Amino acid sequence: MAELKVYQSTAFTYAGLMVASAVFFAPLVFVVSIALSSDQTVGTGAFSLFPTEFRWENFVRIFQTQQPVGNFVVNSVIISVLSAVGQVFSSALVGYAFARLRAKGKNITFMIMLATMMIPAQITMIPQFILFKELGWINTFLPLIIPNFFGNAYNIFLIRQFVSRLPVEMDEAAMVDGLGYFGIFRRIVLPMMMPVLIAIAIFTLTWTWGDFMGPLIYLNEDTKMPLALGVQLLTSTSQELQTPPWNLVMVGTVFLSLPMIIIYYFGQKYMYEMNISTGSAGVK
Amino acid sequence: MTTLQQKNPAQARPPEPAVNGIPAKPRPSKMRRKEARFFWLFISPWIFGFVVFLLGPMLASVYLSFTDWDSFTDPTWVGFGNYVKLITEDTVFHKALWNTLYFAFFSVPLGMGIALWLAALLNKKMKARKIFRTLVYLPHLVPIVAVALIFQMILAPDAGPLNRILAVFGVDGPAWLFDSEWVKPAIILLSLWQAGGATVLLLAGMKGIPQEFYEAAEIDGASSLRQFWSITFPQLTPIIFFNLIMGIIGAFQVFAQVYILTQGGPDNASQMLVPLLFTEAFRNYHMGYASAISWLLFLMVMALTILAFSTSRKWVFYETEVKN
Numbered sequence: 001m002a003e004l005k006v007y008q009s010t011a012f013t014y015a016g017l018m019v020a021s022a023v024f025f026a027p028l029v030f031v032v033s034i035a036l037s038s039d040q041t042v043g044t045g046a047f048s049l050f051p052t053e054f055r056w057e058n059f060v061r062i063f064q065t066q067q068p069v070g071n072f073v074v075n076s077v078i079i080s081v082l083s084a085v086g087q088v089f090s091s092a093l094v095g096y097a098f099a100r101l102r103a104k105g106k107n108i109t110f111m112i113m114l115a116t117m118m119i120p121a122q123i124t125m126i127p128q129f130i131l132f133k134e135l136g137w138i139n140t141f142l143p144l145i146i147p148n149f150f151g152n153a154y155n156i157f158l159i160r161q162f163v164s165r166l167p168v169e170m171d172e173a174a175m176v177d178g179l180g181y182f183g184i185f186r187r188i189v190l191p192m193m194m195p196v197l198i199a200i201a202i203f204t205l206t207w208t209w210g211d212f213m214g215p216l217i218y219l220n221e222d223t224k225m226p227l228a229l230g231v232q233l234l235t236s237t238s239q240e241l242q243t244p245p246w247n248l249v250m251v252g253t254v255f256l257s258l259p260m261i262i263i264y265y266f267g268q269k270y271m272y273e274m275n276i277s278t279g280s281a282g283v284k
Numbered sequence: 285m286t287t288l289q290q291k292n293p294a295q296a297r298p299p300e301p302a303v304n305g306i307p308a309k310p311r312p313s314k315m316r317r318k319e320a321r322f323f324w325l326f327i328s329p330w331i332f333g334f335v336v337f338l339l340g341p342m343l344a345s346v347y348l349s350f351t352d353w354d355s356f357t358d359p360t361w362v363g364f365g366n367y368v369k370l371i372t373e374d375t376v377f378h379k380a381l382w383n384t385l386y387f388a389f390f391s392v393p394l395g396m397g398i399a400l401w402l403a404a405l406l407n408k409k410m411k412a413r414k415i416f417r418t419l420v421y422l423p424h425l426v427p428i429v430a431v432a433l434i435f436q437m438i439l440a441p442d443a444g445p446l447n448r449i450l451a452v453f454g455v456d457g458p459a460w461l462f463d464s465e466w467v468k469p470a471i472i473l474l475s476l477w478q479a480g481g482a483t484v485l486l487l488a489g490m491k492g493i494p495q496e497f498y499e500a501a502e503i504d505g506a507s508s509l510r511q512f513w514s515i516t517f518p519q520l521t522p523i524i525f526f527n528l529i530m531g532i533i534g535a536f537q538v539f540a541q542v543y544i545l546t547q548g549g550p551d552n553a554s555q556m557l558v559p560l561l562f563t564e565a566f567r568n569y570h571m572g573y574a575s576a577i578s579w580l581l582f583l584m585v586m587a588l589t590i591l592a593f594s595t596s597r598k599w600v601f602y603e604t605e606v607k608n
Contacts, residue, residue: 003409004495004498004499004502005498005502005507005508005511006407006408006498006508006511006512006515006516007407007408007409008408008409008508009405009408009409009410013405013408013410014410016401016405017402017405017406017410017416017420020402020405020416020420021415021416021419021420024419024420024422024423024477024480025419025422027423027434027435027438027477028422028423028426030434030437030438030445031434034437045440045442045443046443047443047445049445090329090330090333093326093327093329094326094327094329094330096326097322097323097326097327098327101319101320101322101323101326102316102319102320102323103319103320103323103324104320106323109327109331112334113330113334116334116338118586118589119338119342119582120533120536120537120578120581120582120585121537122537122558122561122578122581122582123341123342123345123578123579123582124337124338124341124342124345125561125565125578126341126344126345126348126565126571126574126575126578127340127341127342127344127345127348128337128341129565129566130344130355130571131336131340131341133355147333147337149329149333150329150330150332150333150334150336150337151329151330151333156330181319181322181326182322185326206425206427209427210427210428210429212428212429212539212540212543212544213539213540213562216543216562217562217566228427228429229429231429231430231433232429232432232433232544235433235436243443246437249433249437250433250434250437252430252433253426253430253433253434256426256427256429256430257425257426257427257430260425260426260427261422261425264425
């Protein structure tokens with residue numbers, strides 16, 4: 001039988017995809033082109049779509065501006081890595097308990113947990129701010145990192161779904177051998193959880209790396225800002241109506257975006273699987 | 285396996301530990317009590333987080349929404365005052381609400397339409413499929429702050445590339461972010477640039493559609509457009525529905541792009557609910573008023589979600605309905 005129509009590609013398919021890809025990709029080409037252009041070009045605004053100048057020194061000059069860009073990068077790494085570590089460990093422990101251990105009141109607890117996913121962050125934003133202010137945590141990374149050490153409904157749900165599908169024979173054998181619940185978790189289940197834990201680490205890394213509102217609420221010193229918050233300071237100019245240093249701003253957006261693209265490239269297999277399983281779990 | 289279970293009946297488990305499928309034991313053994321203790325121990329981090337970061341703040345937020353509070357002096361009880369003022373008087377809030385609805389109304393369906401169209405094309409057998417898929421997906425990986433900065437440059441009125449391209453075609457481009465007529469379309473445009481993100485899930489859904497459906501349609505002589513509307517689309521409706529719900533929730537929470545690009549301007553033409561809430565809370569220190577906004581936001585998202593769910597029976601197609 002010939003190829004089904006649904007899979008047949010025509011000239012229209014190629015034309016459509018080429019136009020769409022060009023539209024989606026053009027802004028990124030522009031970013032690179034501007035990131036590599038000289039200050040004179042930025043001044044005149046005569047950018048070209050494809051790079052004509054290659055001022056690689058812009059990637060160094062960004063660290064010599066009035067803004068502490070070096071700090072921004074380090075802060076971003078600290079906040080997102082610690083957040084990911086917290087999410088992975090806390091959600092793994094809780095998710096394992098929901099999948100494998102039996103207790104009275106478990107079902108209702110699980111339902112409450114699922115229900116919390118519907119509460120928008122804006123509801124709790126103000127009281128949380130007051131709480132962290134009382135604790136003296138304003139202008140520190142703590143409000144951005146610490147809550148991640150108490151799990152998150154979405155990640156716990158993901159882990160529970162994943163662990164429920166793992167065979168229980170190993171757990172049972174380990175229990176006969178005298179391993180306690182914590183030992184089973186650490187030695188048996190945790191190693192088998194790796195794919196879902198990597199996916200959660202990636203989700204948390206990408207979310208924290210790009211988060212803007214959290215740092216905006218809690219951090220007020222330039223040197224403490226993560227890149228997502230600090231990078232927009234590069235657009236500020238000494239005089240009004242002066243053209244921002246677009247070349248350096250675009251270098252900043254490259255710094256902000258490139259790690260996400262790299263992480264996606266190496267982690268897409270895990271994210272893809274988890275997206276599918278949650279996507280279908282969400283609709284069925 | 286069986287011997288193991290006979291030795292230790294307390295450990296016998298259903299093959300798939302489902303939420304509901306666990307049979308109740310008449311009298312919990314020592315082992316079961318120990319298991320339960322470990323369950324509560326293991327989930328204690330979540331319980332702590334739930335009480336301290338969610339339940340407590342939620343109750344506080346309800347209370348605050350009925351007060352006037354600047355976060356420095358004691359809160360003053362105002363009853364429904366904040367809500368009444370928001371609903372009947374505050375024209376900025378009305379504008380923000382209208383703008384948010386406008387943004388959601390255009391960005392969500394348009395984004396889903398683009399994603400669906402791209403997924404249908406990417407599902408075909410062709411050369412360079414992987415490259416196309418990557419190019420379409422890449423913008424989704426760019427953090428929203430970077431997206432805002434990139435579009436600030438692209439949409440610049442005079443030197444901006446978009447208006448330069450339009451000028452080539454003899455179109456005098458608008459001032460986009462500085463024009464109260466064009467600022468909302470500009471922010472919608474920015475969100476559509478990331479629409480390719482949804483293609484991953486849609487493509488996976490398309491892979492799951494049984495071949496026989498298309499084979500049968502082929503024999504009946506259905507055109508490819510007809511096949512799309514009669515097979516592909518109905519089969520994908522659960523995923524489309526999922527994207528719709530997530531899209532509505534996301535659209536109501538738009539913040540960074542508005543905050544960075546326009547601060548709600550010009551003349552509140554791009555003011556939206558979350559940026560307004562943020563300004564009221566952390567710039568004007570109207571904590572009570574901002575809490576009331578957050579609850580109205582929640583109620584509206586809930587109402588729209590319920591509305592979407594109530595219509596879903598009419599258009600969302602579930603596999604089980606066919607089998608039964």
